[in-house]
Amino acid sequence: MVKINLKEKLSKFTDHWSPRIIAEMNDYQFKLVKIKGDFVWHNHDDTDEVFIVLEGEMKIEFKNETVELKEGEMFVVPKGVEHKPYAEKECKVMLIEPKGVVNTGDAGSNLTAPNDVWI
Helix, strand or coil, X not given: CCCCCHHHHHCCCCCCCCCXXXXXXXXXXXXXXXXXXXXXXXXXXXXXXXXXXXXXXEEEECCCCEEEEECCCEXXXXXXXXXXXXXXXXXXXXXXXXXXXXXXXXXXXXXXXXXXXXX
């Protein structure tokens, strides 16, 4: 039982689009990620995906709309829904998703991050 300081964990890495695990609860992982620029269009067939903005602003583009998120806001992308996150300036985000979820879904890309990287 150890408390986790989010700012301290975020200070330990600089790369974008490479989620780091900070905790697990049952079969779910809590991940921190820094995002900047465009990501890839993708979906997760088997799970919802939660974005919680800790610092900055981001957008999640869908085929028919765009959701804007600011610090302190969260959004749940339903499973199977194609989406593309992006941020004009660096944005710090917490993701909550089941163990083993690949950040690019089935899309594959040079932005596909290694899975199960703890910080």
